[in-house]
Amino acid sequence: MRRQQDALFEYDRKVRAVEAEWGVDRLPWLVDEALRGRFEEQMDRLNQAIDNMQDIEHQAAVTLRGVEALVNAAIAAGHKPLTGEYWEAPMPSGKVLAVTRDEYEAGKVAADHRDMSVYSIGEIATIIDEWQKTKAGVLTETAKQMFPGAAVESFKTQTAKELNDEIPF
Numbered sequence: 001m002r003r004q005q006d007a008l009f010e011y012d013r014k015v016r017a018v019e020a021e022w023g024v025d026r027l028p029w030l031v032d033e034a035l036r037g038r039f040e041e042q043m044d045r046l047n048q049a050i051d052n053m054q055d056i057e058h059q060a061a062v063t064l065r066g067v068e069a070l071v072n073a074a075i076a077a078g079h080k081p082l083t084g085e086y087w088e089a090p091m092p093s094g095k096v097l098a099v100t101r102d103e104y105e106a107g108k109v110a111a112d113h114r115d116m117s118v119y120s121i122g123e124i125a126t127i128i129d130e131w132q133k134t135k136a137g138v139l140t141e142t143a144k145q146m147f148p149g150a151a152v153e154s155f156k157t158q159t160a161k162e163l164n165d166e167i168p169f
Contacts, residue, residue: 004056011046011060018067020111021081022074023104027067030074039066082108091117092154099124 018027028036042063049059086098086109098116100106103123110118119127131137136155144150 004053007057007060008050011064014064015067018071020108022071023082024107026082026104027070027074030077030079031070032073032077035069035073039070042066084108084112086118088116 019025022030028039031039042059043066046056046059046063049055082105085105086100088099089097091097096116098109098113098118100109100118100120103120106118106120106123109116128137132141140152
């Protein structure tokens with residue numbers, strides 16, 4: 001039992017290190033479908049070994065070799081580990097916003113900078129898309145189209161009644 005536990009501890013330690021460098025669940029998507037399929041089959045074998053409490057040491061070792069194969073294949077295909085790059089901006093609340101190019105980089109930046117509000121550009125696109133469906137979003141988008149270069153400097157949440165008041169001119 002102790003050897004099985006040690007094997008899983010070592011497996012988890014090594015996988016966490018690879019995920020910190022490459023991103024959580026990113027590697028299988030950087031390699032060809034055949035290698036990804038073999039790796040997923042090996043993960044199934046490891047999970048089955050854990051469920052049955054048998055052959056865990058062997059399956060953990062084989063799965064770690066699979067992780068190494070994923071890393072080598074990703075590098076051979078020209079992929080690179082995460083950079084941790086982000087763009088930042090101060091928020092009116094005093095917090096710092098960090099924007100990354102994708103969700104994998106967001107995971108790395110969030111882990112490395114827990115004091116920041118971290119979003120991928122895709123998440124921001126989703127937020128803005130939903131916001132533009134609101135009256136405030138429509139008005140903002142209209143103003144930005146009518147006045148090229150206009151920038152949002154502040155934002156207040158208001159009720160529909162407040163947004164429908166008369167314009168004083």
